[in-house]
Every structure is written in C-alpha cells, then in structure tokens.
Amino acid sequence: MAAHVPGTERHLTLSPWCFAHTDQAACEDLSLSDNTPQRRTAAMRSCDRILSGVRPATMRERLAALDASGDLDGLPDFYGDGPVTALEERVADLLGTEAAVFFPTGTMAQQVALRYGADRTGNRTVAVHPLGHQEVHERHAYAHLSGLRSTWPTTVPRNPTADEITALADPVGTVVIELPLRDAGFVLPSWSELTAVSAAARAIGARVHFDGARIWESVPHLGHALSEITALADSTYVSFYKTLGGISGAALAGTAELAAYARVWRHRYGGMLFQQWPAVLSALAGLDRELPRIPDHVRHAPTVATALTALPGARVHPQPPHTHQFRLWLPHPAQALNDAALALAEEEKVWFAAGWRETDVPGLAMTEITVAAPALEWTAEDIAEVGERFLRRAASHRG
Template sequence: MGDTAENGTAAQHGDGRRAGAEPGPGPGPGADGEPARGAERERDRKPLRERRIAACRSAPRVLARPGFLGTLRERLALLDAAAGVYDLDESADLYGDGVVGALEERVAGLLGTEAAAFFPTGTMAQQVALRCWAGRTGSPVVALHGLSHPEVHERNAFSRVSGLRPVRVTGEPRMPTAAEVRDFEEPFGALMLELPLRDAGFVLPAWEELTGVVDAARERDAVVHFDGARLWECTVHFGRPLEEIAALADSVYVSFYKSLDGFGGAALAGPATLVDEAKAWRHRYGGNVFQQFPTALSALIGLERELPRLPEYVTHARVVAAALREGLAGAGVPWARVHPEVPHTHDFQVWLPYEAGVLAEAAVRAAEETGTALFANAWDAKGPGLALTEVYVRAAGLEWTAADVRAAAADFVRRLPEAEARKPA
C-alpha cells in the first residue's frame, strides 16, 4: 500500500460517523445520575475521533501504540537512538546523499536487490516504478486488485498523474489467482501485487499460490511489482526470508512507518538501471527533498529495533485473535468474525453485528473508563447493522495474555446495547 497513513487508525477515520451514527450519552453511574450525566454530556460534546485518540494515548493497556499518534516530544525522542545506527559526526544529507544513501544501501541488502531509492511517500514511489516499467514494456496498463491501495486510497493517481491505465484483475476480498491473471481478457505490461492486501484483511496467498501468480504474469511477458508497504512482516506466513520473497518480483516498494514506526518515507528496490531512472523521475515529481535526515534516521532505527521483532508480533497476534474469538463468543455476541481466523501478519480485522457508531462509542468508553483499549481503531460500516475494525498487535500487545484479551472482550460486550445486535442473513 501507499502512504495514506494507516487510514484505519485513529489518525484518519471518523468512528462510524460515515454511517450517520452519532451515539448519545448512556446512563450515569452516580447515585442520582446527575453528576455522572453532566460529565458524560461534556464528554459527548467532543468528537468521537478526538476522544478515541486521547483515550488510546493515555490508556495504560493497548495492543499497539503507533508512534505517529505520539506528541512531537515523544517522536523526537526516537532520535535519541540515532547514534547507534549512524555516525552523527558525518555531514547532514543533501539531496539524498549521506544517511539517505546509507539507508538505500541497507534496504537493497535486506531485500537482495541491486539498488534502492528513498522516496518521501509510497504513492510517489509506486507511480514512478510503474511509469518506468511502462516505458520498458511499451504498455501503460497495470493489472491490480480492485482493493489495492492505489485504487482505493490515492485519488486515481495512476491515471491522473502518471499516464497509467489500471485494470482490475478481481475485486474479491482475497488475492488474485494464477488463473485470473493468466486468463485476464486485456493485455497488460505490469502486474502489481499488494502483500499483504490490507483492505481484504491483511491477507496473503500461500507461497505456492504467489509463485503461481508470478509465473502466470511472466507467461504474459508482464513485469511484476510488489506493493510491499508491509512486506517486512510477511516472512512468518511464507516461511521464507525477505530476499527470497522480494526475488519473485521485478521491483518492490516498502514503507518505513507502517510497521517500522519511522517518521515516514518509503523505498523502491530493484535493478540498478530501474533505480537510476526512478531517481530521475523522483526529481521530476518533486521528491528529491533537500534534507531528509530525521526520516532516514528514524527508518534506520526502525530497521534496527522493530524489524527483528516483527515475527514475534505476528506470532502473538495469533494468540490475540484466538482469544478475541473466544471472548466475544463467551460474552454472547450473536455473530462475530475474526478475519483471517489465523492472522497472516500482526494485523487483522474484527467484524461485529452492530452499527459502527455503537461499537465506536463502546470501544472509546471502555478505554476511557478502564484504561484498557482493546479496539483502538475506527469502526467502518459494512452494511445494515454490520461493521469492522482493524486490530494491530505490536510491542505493547506482547504484555497481554489470552486471559487478558478474553476479559477485555467481555467488558467491551457489556457496554453494547442488546437491541442493537443484528445477525447478518
């Protein structure tokens, strides 16, 4: 995915307000109700998104504490570790040299590619990559999934800005199959695969399925580009190292903030000739920024600190997902889904049969009143009486036992009005 910054997180969504649901105050716990009602009226005057962010920032117990929700002071404190990843007595970078160049070399080494180029955003990196491939293949057509990030979150940037023509191989909430790629009715010059496919539930294919899809594209003389914004955490599911996964593609984009907790930024990795051309287009697109050392340093810190821990997060996310499923069922929710049932990465979806606004209010109240934020992200309406949220598991989540998750799920369900439950047909 590109760089719509974690748009399922507290930073972006509106907690059910899309569906027109603006929950009102509930009953107060005071003896006569009046003091509590007054406090709740004051609380409910704040936008739900604002309350959610504040509650999740202050909650002692969360499953993930994304750095981008921190204060400026907290974010700057990340650079206290910079001396451990780069020589701070060297000159600052100018237009991509110095520490930026060191970051590019590190990424190329991790992914096993000839070279890599730093970009300020993934949106820019992927447009440039596919524009370069279009020049080589002679085709501006990019085959991709209908739920891929450029199709859903980037305002038609491929076609409006870069002269590319995206075509959708499938819109099903799963990865494309080899047969769909092989039998697609239109010619295309490049196949873009998002690994994992975030809007379908952070899903990944089996290794054999992925290699089959790549082979099908090659049979059509198409190049393969990986939208690997979250590629870093795919090694557990595939049972393969990063360089083996990246080797399947002709080019790969990776993000530095989604899982590595950097300030931002991205890299495009691939053959040296492609990367050289990409750097020229980066300049044309306005991405050759004068100095980017804070972002580059934060990325190097993320590669040092977070990258080695991602497998641990993925493993524990599976514990959290199983406990959530058990806790929701034990609390009497008429229907619930954790998707995927066994998470492919350390992120997954939870679907519940309630209006989005009702779930959002219950989640925020639980965080405000107990200091435990089980559901820290927005709830999106997916139909009448049906909504989903994304659950992330990071370092903070490792402190949760399965029993902790079940207890938090039961407390959350107690805050849901029974009349709101709707079991999907």
C-alpha cells in the same frame, strides 16, 4: 477482464466478513461530535494496557528516540546523500536487490514503478486488484499522472492467481501484487501461489511489482527470507512508517536501471527534498529495533484472534491471521463501539479496539486489529475479560 477507467467503478459487494469499504473520512464521521481523533489519541496515550496498536508518540518523544540512536552527530543529507544513501544501501542489502531509492511517500514510489513498467514494455495497462492500494488509497494517481489504465484480474478478496493472470484479455505492462492485500483483510497467498503468479506474469510479458508496504510482516506466512520473496518481483516498494514505526517515507527497490530511472522521476514528481534526515533516521531505527520484533507479533496474532472470536457474535478474517493484522466484526453499530472504546480508555485506562466502521449489514461494524508489542502482554483470558466489559459498554451506548 476489460480495462478499468478510473472514476467509473462501483464499490464491490462482497461478503461482510471479508470486506467493508469505507474511507478514513467516512470512518471519522461515525464518531460522536466529542469523540474526536485528538481526544482518542490523548485517551490512548494515557492507557496502561493496549490491545490493538501502539501508544502514539509525541514529537519530543520521537526526537528523543532519534537522539538516543547516536546518529545525530553526523551531517544531514543534502538532496539525497549521507543518511539517505545509507538507508538506500541498507534496504537494497535486506531485499537482495541491486539498488533502492528513498521516496518521501509510497504513492510516489509506486507511480514511478508503474510508469517504468509502461515505458519499458510499451504497454500502459496495469493489472491491479480493485482492493489494491492504487485503486482505493491513491486517488488513481497512475491514471491522472501517467496516463495509465488498469485491468482487474479478479474481484475476489485475495491476490490474483496464476490462472487469472494468464486469462487476462488485455496485454499488461505490470502485474501488481500487494503483500499482504490490506483491504481484503491483510491476506497473503501461499509461497507456491506467489511463485506461480510471478511466473505467469512474466510468461505474458509483464513486469511484476510488489506493493510491499507491509512485506516485513509477510515473511513468517510465506516461509522465505525477504530476499527470496523480492527475487520473484522486478520491483518492490516498502514503507518505513507502517509496521516499522518511522516518521514517514518509502523505498523502491530493484535493478540499477530502475533506480536510475526512479531518481529522475522522483525529482520530476517533486520528491527531491532538500533534507529528509528525520524520516531517514527513524527508518533506520525501525529496521534496527522493530524489524527483529515482528515475528513475535505475528506469532501472537492467532492467540488474540482466537480469543476475540469467542466474543458474542464476533468474526475474524483471516483466521488464523496471515500477519500481525486482521479484521474483526462485532454486531453493534460503529458509533456505539467507538464510544465504548473511548469510555473504556478514559475511565479504565485500557485500550481495546477503535476505528470501527459500518458495513453493508446494518448493526454490524468492522475494525482492523494490530498486534504489536503492547498486545504481547495480553493472554486469551485477559482479552475475554476486557472484551466482556467493552461489549457491555457498547450495549449501553447503543441504547
């Protein structure tokens, strides 16, 4: 496919059951004037039962959790030493890489990875999916900051195949694989597909970069250890606040050469902060507490998804889910569903699902479901019973 020039793209028209493209600001616009993020957060915190997501923590609760970890008696970091070094070594060990470098944001980490690929290969074209994080959520930073351009191996809502990488018309420096591909419904390739696409990328002289913001929950579906997965890539980015519940932060893992390059460019991009110990300690806590729980969340996701598909007019993708997250569609306007979610939370202290977005099909809305610790208490019967009450409320708000 021809190289992509950022800013000239058109939104893809895909099946509404597979993709509904809306940014966060547009999502917020769907709410009634008094159905604000602050009100929804307060309502969710007051709920006794939560199906999708986790109860938002206050700043005091987050500080108390750090205090309970027993790590606050040490000295803070100074420009990347101390606890930052400990986290980097922990991540490199988990992923089986020579080194890892902490970044304040994943966007910064990924730009450094793509720049490194361009510098090392001499090729400034990146193969990335049009639904990938770089295209949808990073404002094309790879182009504006590093002068790179993208080519799309496929527009099908899944990661590219080995054949599609082999068929690229343009030479590329880096092939990006997002695990899972969030904006296609948190979908993953099979292990054989992943190994094949990695080999195909290297056969055309390209580096392989894994956007592994959610790689932690990809392990059950792929059926291999984290270190075996990352061995298929030349670099891997991981997030500490997605899934692990950290305050913020990310890491870029790979060779010692990549790490040395990343430290230089982290400083140049403004990521060499004086102290980052709150984010770092929360990331370490997430690795200790949340990472071991993820397989339970993934195992329960099919139960939740199957129960939701039994609701009138509901659709789920993928079915079964590949991770503990998936997409749900219901035949109601997004505003009615968001208002129903808020009313159910405030009046019955039950959080079902919010964040509904309009799709290309009038009257059909979509949201993302996250099966975390609170959802483990829900049976299929619980979901059916609460779902019926939720839809009754949606119908009344629609009217």
